[in-house]
Amino acid sequence: MCFINAGYVCHGTAVTENSVEGLLENLVKSAKSERPAVIQLLAKSGDKRVGRIFELFRLGSLNLLGEEIVYYDETEEDEDFNEFALLLDPINGEPMLDGENRRRKVLVDDLEEVSVTRSERILIRGAEVLLRLSDKDTENRLAAVKRCGQPPRNVTALPFLKEMAVSDPDEVVRYTARESMLLTQFSEDGLGVELKDKIRIATELGRLKSLRALAILEEAVEGNSSGSEELKTICSEAIAHIHSHQTRVNRISYMVQGISLGSVLVLMALGLAVTFGLMGVINMAHGELMTIGAYTTYEMQRLFHHTAETPSDWYYLAALPASFIVAAAFGWIIEILVVRHLYRKPLESLLATWGVGLILIQLVRVRYGDNIGISTPDWARGGVTVAQDIIIPYARIYILVLCSACVGLVYFVMNRTLIGLKVRAVVQNRDMANSLGVNTHRVDRYTFAFGSGIAGIAGYAWTIIGGVTPDMGQQVFIVDSFLVVVTGGVGEILGVVCSGMGIGLLTKFVEPIEIGSFTFGPVWAKVVLLIVIVTFVQFKPAGLFAPKGRNSDV
């Protein structure tokens, strides 16, 4: 081992019994009965490298190659699909090199896995939490302090938590450490916490608005063990306090979720609002145009060689114009081949575009198969904490911004540009516009391509929150899009925005409603939504914003 790792580990220092190297050897090679003792020694060694060793050991990632202890992250293949492991050193996590400074690789089959028992894993998990309390990475520390407050709680962590609650550089970690400390003190009976302290802790947990404390506080109120009436009243007060916080969090969350769902719906329906709303073409291939946008994003990902491991996040920005252009081009072709022959025949156009949709689905399936994965760019992972217990994912913020931009774009094009003026003229009175010198055919083509391009953008945006399959257009998009446009009122951008947001909010406020033990959930929320919409359309068949005046019968 020393020979191979010369320069990394063993610069002259002897491998002693209690060095990390020695302990690792012991851990792997000693009898099972001695392992717990070795784990304790490692945990107490205070060495920074123990964290990695623990994780590797717990996951069963350590391997024996003869007498050597190694692990690997990646493998390589030769033409015959033989798998070679690129060896790493468990002590320092660095690649192992051979005599000529090349990475050492061996056939995976030649490695012997080091097996771990459940009790060892549980022991290590406990030790890992303590180690991670002093981790440099804030996220790791946060996870560790959080873990300390959850059963089974570790009393030995208390002094660390106490210190971190005051001195940790990160505010969230400080808060969580304090919370975990209080939770442990309150719930662990062995600590001998006095009644008046318990009362103080309960008050403070209430003040911290700790959602995690709800269960143990409720237990204290309902359980008849300690029996102090004062403690029970204080606990009840704290619970009430936390509950009101929870209700507020829920309301705001529903609102945020509703707006977020609404923005997705608006974005989906916007393209349709142009092609169906303005031009009156019942375009059943609308969903497939979104699919095309999504697959264009996939192509861009391939072009930029973006993968989860080697991110090249620019692909996602480049995919925005690309998906618009490709989907618009498809729209253009569909208009020329199919739609323009059917402008005054709504039923025929419905059938024909449905057929076009089916053809597109199969084309996508033949080209890509059924399984592709689009990897989210790194900046769209995770979310921003806007208030205690409320997180808004970056991906959703991005979609909201994109949606607003698209609405703005469509509004601008339709109302502030010459082509928009022509479109509106054609929509109002095709023959009159024609006789005034507007090339209605060309206007139709532009409008259809524009609407298709917007659909492409919707498909593109979808890829950071949802999955991509060839038939996603029919399964996910088309029904919702039509729902939004019909409810909003044909031909009105503002109508689409209002109905999209309305449907989003309604869904999100109905889903969590509980009546007794029955929860509405997504299935019944959809039922309620459809009932509401059907009833609404009964009374306002032209939607929220009905066209008025002479145009109203279009």
Added chain:
Amino acid sequence: MKDMKKMLVTALLAMCCVVQSQAQNVKVGILHSLSGTMAISETSLRDVVLMAVDEINKDGGVLGKKITPVIVDPASNWPLFAEKAKQLISKDKVAVTFGCWTSVSRKSVLPVFEEYNQLLFYPVQYEGEEQSLNVFYTGASPNQQLIPAAEYMIKEFGMKKFYLLGTDYVFPRTANKVLKAYLISEGIPESNIVEEYTPFHHQDYQTIVGKIKQFASTGSACVMSTINGDSNVPFYKEFANQGLTAEDCPIMAFSVAEDELRAMDVPPLVGHLASWNYFQSIRSRENRAFVKNFRKYCAKNKLPGGSKRVTDDPIEAAYFGVYVWKAAVEKAGTFDVDKVRRAVYGLEFDAPGGKKRMHDNNQHTLKPVYIGEIKKDGQFKIVWNSDGLVSPDSYSRYLHSIGSIPAPTGGPKK
């Protein structure tokens, strides 16, 4: 003269064909959706069955006869499954059929196979509560997948709260019934178990993830997921985006395998778990060879994905199903359905994932159980495996008391 010659040749050729197909060929049916929603999963099974057939043919066939596969496409359309099954049996006269994925498609073809007393090898894990003498189930029954996973959660992490989340159809509903009965028998209070369903293709998991977040805030909570197909992607993404990690609340999945992971953005899934009877990462020479052969086969036949294709539990089960049938036919010395069926019982065989055995007196397979943790390369790190093979329950012992288990259906006509 020329015409005569042509006719003669044609006649000869035709005769040859007839003779050959009668003497040397046996037909088997492949009944998997190649289009529609289920194509995403089922095409891989067709591929691997064809590969097994190829291997067997190269090796001399079954009882000296080459296998001719007859492929039909029921297009994810459940009634069409029954129609296509009928066509395979009565028109093509296949000796056996390999097929189906969803339970509803199996339920649709069941009466057909029972009416004609033919055999179906069904390769997917399912909800149990069924036992037909005309089906051999090479996938897992609930106690070979669900119960070990729940047990793992309790013993390994000391979980006390379970969120049972699934797509709204027969497998998740029955699976959750079994899980719930098991959890209650393990002393988990009913108030700590939440059951929730979403429709097929559901995409907006904001509300549910919000609920899980509050559910898990007290710790010791996990999700048992039977979410199916394309809904998994938005679910895991939302879960990660809301700041939940596998450490806060691990998700144990019963419908996410290597093949599904190909279509997913893997980072949000890393660290979460799945329970199966086979993983591609099982380390053995046999498995390595199987994976290699499958990828070579896909590359050679220019199938989508080519050499990047992966194997998973249903793929293994579909593959060894063909070999079980072959072994049974050879043991029986005939293609006769009733004799082949008897030969299957108790049959021991080597599958890519290791030795397995068919049950002595029910239609299922004894299999090992593995629990895997998802790694960032879309493969599983096996973190737990059962001690040897787990015997299958066709009807769950948590739903039926002993003695009240229904008799098998189908079989030879009396």
